[in-house]
Each structure stands twice: as structure tokens, then as C-alpha cells.
Amino acid sequence: MEVAEPAADDVLVAIRNLKTYYGLRGSFRQRLIGQEAGSVRAVDDVTLDIRRGEVLGLVGESGSGKTTLGRTLLGLVPATEGSVRFEGEEITGMSERELRRLRRRMQIVFQDPHASLNPAMTIEQSVGHPLEIHGVAKGVSRRRRVAEALETVGLAPAEQFIDKYPSDLSGGQKQRAVIARAIILNPVLLVADEPVSMLDMSVRAKILQLMLNLKHEFGFTYLYITHDLATAKFFCDRIAILYLGRIVEMGPSKAIYEDPKHPYTKALLRAIPEPDPRRSVPRDLPRGEVPDAARPPLGCSFHPRCPVAFEVCGWESRDLRDLLEARWAGMPEEAYEAEQAVLGDLTRLDVSSTSFRLETSAGRSSSDIATLLERIREDDPEEPFWRGVREIRVSDGQVEVELNEPYAPRLLPMSAVQVECNLYDEEALARVEAPTIPGR
Amino acid sequence: MIAAPVVSVRDLRVYYGTLSGTVRAVDSVSLEIGAGEVLGLVGESGCGKSTLGRGILGLLPEGAASDGEVLFGDRNLVGMSDRELRKFRGPDLGLIFQEPMTRLNPLMRIEQHFAETLKQHEPGLKDKEIRRRSLETLGKMGIPPTRFNQYPHEFSGGMRQRIMIALALVLRPKLLIADEPTTSLDVIVEAQILSILADLRRNFGTALLLITHNLGIVAEACDRVAVMYAGQIVEEGNARDVFGEPAHPYTRELLRSTISLDTTELHSIPGAPPNLIEPPTGCRFHPRCPDAMQVCPARFPPEEVLEGRRRVSCWLHTPDERAGPIDRHPLEREELALAEEA
Numbered sequence: 001m002e003v004a005e006p007a008a009d010d011v012l013v014a015i016r017n018l019k020t021y022y023g024l025r026g027s028f029r030q031r032l033i034g035q036e037a038g039s040v041r042a043v044d045d046v047t048l049d050i051r052r053g054e055v056l057g058l059v060g061e062s063g064s065g066k067t068t069l070g071r072t073l074l075g076l077v078p079a080t081e082g083s084v085r086f087e088g089e090e091i092t093g094m095s096e097r098e099l100r101r102l103r104r105r106m107q108i109v110f111q112d113p114h115a116s117l118n119p120a121m122t123i124e125q126s127v128g129h130p131l132e133i134h135g136v137a138k139g140v141s142r143r144r145r146v147a148e149a150l151e152t153v154g155l156a157p158a159e160q161f162i163d164k165y166p167s168d169l170s171g172g173q174k175q176r177a178v179i180a181r182a183i184i185l186n187p188v189l190l191v192a193d194e195p196v197s198m199l200d201m202s203v204r205a206k207i208l209q210l211m212l213n214l215k216h217e218f219g220f221t222y223l224y225i226t227h228d229l230a231t232a233k234f235f236c237d238r239i240a241i242l243y244l245g246r247i248v249e250m251g252p253s254k255a256i257y258e259d260p261k262h263p264y265t266k267a268l269l270r271a272i273p274e275p276d277p278r279r280s281v282p283r284d285l286p287r288g289e290v291p292d293a294a295r296p297p298l299g300c301s302f303h304p305r306c307p308v309a310f311e312v313c314g315w316e317s318r319d320l321r322d323l324l325e326a327r328w329a330g331m332p333e334e335a336y337e338a339e340q341a342v343l344g345d346l347t348r349l350d351v352s353s354t355s356f357r358l359e360t361s362a363g364r365s366s367s368d369i370a371t372l373l374e375r376i377r378e379d380d381p382e383e384p385f386w387r388g389v390r391e392i393r394v395s396d397g398q399v400e401v402e403l404n405e406p407y408a409p410r411l412l413p414m415s416a417v418q419v420e421c422n423l424y425d426e427e428a429l430a431r432v433e434a435p436t437i438p439g440r
Numbered sequence: 441m442i443a444a445p446v447v448s449v450r451d452l453r454v455y456y457g458t459l460s461g462t463v464r465a466v467d468s469v470s471l472e473i474g475a476g477e478v479l480g481l482v483g484e485s486g487c488g489k490s491t492l493g494r495g496i497l498g499l500l501p502e503g504a505a506s507d508g509e510v511l512f513g514d515r516n517l518v519g520m521s522d523r524e525l526r527k528f529r530g531p532d533l534g535l536i537f538q539e540p541m542t543r544l545n546p547l548m549r550i551e552q553h554f555a556e557t558l559k560q561h562e563p564g565l566k567d568k569e570i571r572r573r574s575l576e577t578l579g580k581m582g583i584p585p586t587r588f589n590q591y592p593h594e595f596s597g598g599m600r601q602r603i604m605i606a607l608a609l610v611l612r613p614k615l616l617i618a619d620e621p622t623t624s625l626d627v628i629v630e631a632q633i634l635s636i637l638a639d640l641r642r643n644f645g646t647a648l649l650l651i652t653h654n655l656g657i658v659a660e661a662c663d664r665v666a667v668m669y670a671g672q673i674v675e676e677g678n679a680r681d682v683f684g685e686p687a688h689p690y691t692r693e694l695l696r697s698t699i700s701l702d703t704t705e706l707h708s709i710p711g712a713p714p715n716l717i718e719p720p721t722g723c724r725f726h727p728r729c730p731d732a733m734q735v736c737p738a739r740f741p742p743e744e745v746l747e748g749r750r751r752v753s754c755w756l757h758t759p760d761e762r763a764g765p766i767d768r769h770p771l772e773r774e775e776l777a778l779a780e781e782a
Binding site for chain 2: 208234267278
């Protein structure tokens with residue numbers, strides 16, 4: 001990695017090859033016979049630094065692992081593998097007791113202000129709770145500290161709020177109270193998990209402005225977790241884009257927004273609805289949705305949705321099934337039924353594989369299957385899946401489809417940023433004689 | 441006037457009774473939506489936009505009363521009995537909700553959802569025809585026929601929302617009301633759903649009322665936009681015109697405070713939306729309006745029609761000859777206490 005390593009003092013949190021997996025519970029039968037049900041790789045080999053005083057944005061859609069990553073580095077979720085060092089101290093494997101000592105230095109602001117304050121506690125009790133837990137202050141001195149914190153976050157005069165209950169406050173006011181609670185112990189790191197996404201547009205700017213002011217005043221470091229690239233652009237010094245538990249692109253905000261490299265970053269930026277009347281709904285969007293993290297795609301996780309995926313990006317049997325289903329959606333019923341009869345049962349395609357067979361069914365020969373596949377290809381020759389097909393062998397009773405071996409992308413440095421995409425990896429490109437990459 | 445509006449709302453009022461008083465959630469709203477037209481309805485939470493959507497459909501909770509006219513063809517839906525209204529819902533009026541998962545029955549296959557809907561509204565429809573129409577509508581939403589007999593939990597969030605839209609469209613309603621249909625979806629899926637909704641006019645000729653708090657969505661998917669503040673529509677017109685050159689100060693401030701990729705400086709509207717039990721006198725936006733004049737708290741501004749059929753209610757746009765002798769001096773106000781902030 002040729003990215004200049006920041007001086008060690010600059011790094012507040014150093015995350016190295018972090019993996020956080022959640023075990024799946026599995027079926028009753030599986031549990032009965034002690035079979036593993038597999039796991040979800042919520043965070044899958046993430047390496048990044050959070051530098052002192054910066055705002056690092058962790059951007060991704062739901063299921064990208066951004067929240068799990070935030071929680072793992074606070075010790076709220078145990079890491080499966082890898083290391084998280086906070087001010088030089090290893091956090092993974094720490095006991096709850098040891099963690100509690102560190103939590104004075106790192107706090108979290110949650111997404112839903114309505115759910116993060118206990119409705120039965122007054123603002124004084126809620127905001128002052130950390131003081132009590134950590135034995136810092138109680139009674140009169142607690143009240144004084146709470147009042148100070150409330151005024152700091154703009155809930156002034158504090159007497160108007162300190163004895164109220166959360167239900168008396170508006171959404172924006174509640175989020176201010178949550179921020180007051182997070183800063184009352186004077187932490188160095190604040191993890192803000194979608195702090196404004198539940199708020200009205202007109203209130204978001206106020207809360208972000210407050211967070212910026214607090215940063216200037218107290219020198220906080222923020223980890224800003226969001227799905228919203230627009231607020232991240234404004235708010236963050238650096239950005240890491242996450243997809244299915246992996247960083248696909250990371251670098252200074254300016255570089256990422258001016259010249260996004262990863263096809264996923266490009267798609268995210270294009271999809272943001274902008275209040276600009278000259279724009280209209282983009283049509284060239286990635287298809288589908290974030291796949292199931294329990295069964296991630298082969299190769300690059302983004303390949304099934306990527307418009308520029310090429311030969312070695314990880315094509316597999318499930319992609320053919322998706323292709324067929326997309327084709328059949330909107331086809332007249334008779335036409336779809338005819339094609340389905342030729343191909344027979346598709347459930348076998350659900351087992352991810354780069355080499356699979358389509359067996360003939362009653363009255364259909366293997367050449368029928370091959371002809372149909374050929375026709376589907378001719379109908380949409382630009383479909384990226386076909387780039388992954390190495391060979392289709394027609395024999396008696398079956399058609400065998402051979403796909404290219406997947407090449408798992410690596411996070412590589414590229415001018416100002418790091419990108420995990422085969423398009424920019426000479427080794428991946430060298431796997432194919434003449435890679436077909438649209439627009440290149 | 442639009443050639444032949446599918447629905448025309450005139451002076452609609454919806455009030456709720458609460459323990460602390462009457463909430464005037466929708467207060468004298470008039471609007472029209474034509475066939476194949478998408479009207480965006482924007483405003484902050486609590487401005488009454490969802491209540492307006494439900495008021496049009498007659499889907500109001502107990503304790504709410506409505507008054508005014510919702511003309512659908514030559515019938516006024518306001519004051520109609522539930523029984524009569526039910527005949528309109530489905531074949532004429534459709535609704536798409538925000539949370540697709542909570543609106544699909546987890547114990548029913550997608551196929552059963554469609555069969556139930558179609559049988560309810562078009563009794564006598566043959567099974568084969570039900571299947572054909574369902575698959576056709578689902579196909580237009582990108583749901584493959586192979587998944588017709590699956591259960592809701594087997595679909596992703598975006599697919600469930602597509603199914604909900606298909607379920608509303610299979611009856612070919614003339615008017616569809618979509619209340620924050622993309623709020624719980626990821627940004628790419630949101631854009632996918634928006635392009636589906638924007639295509640409705642072409643594929644189905646449906647009139648669509650798209651309720652959202654996201655101005656970006658309106659700019660991308662709507663022909664016209666109505667901006668709602670404190671239970672009233674303060675500005676309405678062609679979406680390009682309104683966003684390009686907002687006439688009402690509230691529209692302008694709302695656009696300025698929206699954080700987009702072009703944002704270089706944060707901007708916000710001081711204060712918070714008023715409660716609708718005792719809304720401010722005169723123009724309801726006057727306490728937060730940077731352009732407020734002496735007349736604003738005193739009298740309610742009349743509606744003016746500007747170029748391009750744009751409607752706006754603001755004294756700034758009322759010419760002297762119509763306004764009469766009004767005081768246009770700036771309104772002096774004491775500093776807003778921080779506590780008033782949202």
C-alpha cells in the first residue's frame with residue numbers, strides 16, 4: 001500500500017483486517033444435529049484509520065455493514081477476527097469492564113432520536129445518565145453539568161428543557177439532547193450513525209451545523225455513518241464506501257466526488273434525487289438490490305449489478321437465473337412458459353457454481369436448450385453475463401455451461417484514493433486475453 | 441385549468457379533535473390532478489400532507505371531520521358513506537403506503553393477494569384472467585412470473601414496494617396516491633421505483649399524487665408540485681418553474697435548506713413549523729419568513745395566479761391595485777429564542 005502512512009499520533013483508531021461475522025441460527029433440524037448454519041459476513045476484512053480531528057464518512061446502503069463496523073469499533077459487537085486499536089489500545093477481546101473505561105472517550109449518536117431517549121426519564125436523567133454510570137457527578141453537580149451540555153447543543157435556556165420528558169420535544173430537539181448525552185463525558189470520538197436521516201430536510205442542516213460547531217469547539221473526531229452521499233459530501237473529510245461488508249472505495253471526499261472510480265460509487269452518486277429541475281430520473285441504474293449477505297456473490301460482490309463487469313468479475317450460475325427471471329418479467333405468459341419448459345427446473349442454479357449443467361426435460365433435446373440460450377444472448381448481446389461464459393458444451397441429455405474463474409478484487413491505491421475493482425487491477429485484466437469492457 | 445381533471449379538490453378541510461384542541465391539519469386546500477399527470481406534494485413533517493392524501497380518499501381516522509369537495513367525475517367524495525366510498529377505492533382510487541412489508545399479509549402468497557384484490561372488485565373474473573392480468577402488471581414492475589406464488593418475506597424491500605404498486609395498478613385506478621413510497625428504500629432502489637412511478641402516466645395513464653418530504657424526488661418525477669405549509673398550499677405550479685424560481689419565500693427557503701451534492705454552505709429556516717391547533721394569524725409562515733411585512737401577521741394573503749398557471753399565496757405577489765392599502769414595511773421581530781428551534 002503506497003498510501004502515505006499518517007504519523008502514529010495522528011491515528012485515533014486503527015482498524016486492521018477486521019471481520020465481524022454473525023452466526024445464523026439455522027433450522028431446528030440443523031441445530032438438532034449440530035450442523036453449522038453458516039454466517040453473515042457483516043464486516044469482511046476492513047482496514048482503515050480514523051485520524052484525530054477528522055470526519056470520516058462510512059457510506060453504504062442497508063446491509064453494507066456500516067452500522068456493524070461502527071458498533072464493532074465501540075466494542076458493542078464482538079469482532080470475529082482482526083484488530084481495532086483505539087489510542088493504541090487493542091479493543092477486540094476486551095472485557096466489558098475494560099471497555100467501560102474506554103467508553104468515556106468514545107460515544108455514539110443513534111439514528112432514531114425518538115427511540116434513543118428513555119420516555120420515562122427526564123432530559124436531566126437521560127443526558128446525565130453517563131455521568132452517573134461512570135461515577136463522575138451526581139445531584140446538584142450533575143444537574144449543573146447537564147444544563148451546560150444542553151446549552152452547548154443549543155437547548156437554551158436549559159431550564160426550559162432539563163425537567164421535560166422526551167415526548168415534549170420535537171425531533172430536532174431530541175437529537176440535540178442525544179448529542180448532549182454523547183458529549184457530556186467529553187469524549188474524543190463520536191460515532192454518529194445516521195444522525196439526521198430521520199429528521200426533516202429543514203432540520204438536518206441545523207443538526208449538522210451543530211455537529212460541525214462542536215467539532216471546532218472541542219476537537220472531536222467523527223465517524224459519520226450514513227447512506228446519504230449528499231450530506232457526507234458536505235460533512236466529511238474522507239469517505240469510505242462500503243458494499244456487502246467490504247470497502248470498495250476510500251479516499252478524500254473531494255477526490256471521490258470529483259472523480260468516482262468504482263462503478264458502485266458512480267451509481268450511488270447518479271441515483272441521488274437532486275432538487276434540480278433540469279434533471280430527470282436516471283435510467284441507467286444498476287439492476288436489483290444489495291444481495292443477501294449470507295450468500296454473497298462470487299468474486300466481486302457488486303458484479304451482478306455492475307454495468308461494466310467483465311469476464312473474471314465472478315460470474316456464476318445464480319446470475320443466469322437472475323437473467324432469465326428478468327427476461328421473463330413482462331413477457332407474455334405463453335412465451336415465458338415455453339421457455340421455462342425448455343430449461344426445466346432452475347432451482348439447481350441457486351447453488352452458486354462456475355460450472356453447471358442444464359438437463360433436458362421430457363420432449364426437449366439439449367440442442368433446444370442451446371438454441372434458446374443462443375437466442376437469449378442475441379436478444380441482448382450487451383448483457384454482461386455473457387462476458388463471463390467461457391464455453392457452452394452441448395452433449396446428449398444436457399448442456400454444460402463453463403464460466404470464467406472469478407478473480408476476487410483487491411483494494412488497490414489509485415492516485416488519491418483506494419479502489420477495490422478489477423477494472424483497475426492489471427492482474428485481473430491480464431487474466432483475460434481481450435477483456436470486453438464497455439466504454440473503455 | 442387542466443383539460444379534464446381526474447380529481448378536483450376544492451376548499452378541503454380536515455380537522456382532528458384532540459385533548460388539547462382542534463388540529464386543523466388540512467385547511468382550505470384546492471388542487472386538481474389531470475389524467476397521466478404526476479403532482480408532487482411536499483412539505484415538512486406535520487404540515488398535513490399525509491392527511492390531505494388520506495382526506496382525498498376518505499380514509500380518515502375516527503375523530504376527524506372533513507368538509508369541502510373532492511370531486512371525482514361528478515361525484516363529491518366528501519361526506520359519502522363508507523359503503524359508497526368503498527366502490528371507488530380500488531377501481532378508481534388507489535393508495536401506496538410507505539412501509540410495504542406491513543401492508544402485505546405474511547401468510548398469503550403474492551398470487552393470493554392479487555386474486556383477493558381482483559375478486560373483491562371485479563367479481564366474476566375467471567382465474568385464468570386473474571392470472572394473466574396479475575402477471576402482466578407484475579411484469580411491468582419487473583417481478584418475474586417464477587415468483588408469483590412466493591410469500592412476501594421472500595422478496596427484498598424494493599420488490600415488495602413494486603408488488604404493492606402492482607397490487608394498486610392491477611385494478612387500473614384513475615387516481616393513485618403514493619405516500620412517501622420510497623422512504624424506507626435504499627437510494628438506488630428508490631431511483632428504480634421513481635422511474636417506475638414516472639412511467640405510470642405512459643403505461644397506465646394514471647393520475648398520481650406523490651407525497652414526499654424530499655424535494656429531489658419531486659424535481660425528478662413530477663410534472664407539477666404543490667408546496668404545503670401548516671395545512672395550506674402556499675405555492676403550486678409546474679415543477680421546473682417552481683424549483684427554478686420559487687415565488688413563495690417558504691419554497692425558496694425549503695430549497696435552500698435542502699442538502700444536495702451542490703451544497704457548499706448549510707442553510708436553515710429559523711424556528712420550527714407551528715402547531716396546527718393555534719396556527720399563527722395571517723400568513724402562517726410569517727413568524728419564520730425573512731421577507732415578512734407588516735401586513736403578513738394581520739391578514740391572510742389572497743391567492744394570486746402568476747405566469748404559467750402558478751398559484752401562490754404571499755403578499756409579495758399581490759399587486760397594489762388588488763391588495764389595496766397594505767403596509768409593506770418589513771416586520772420587526774424580536775430575536776428568536778434558541779429554544780424555539782427545531
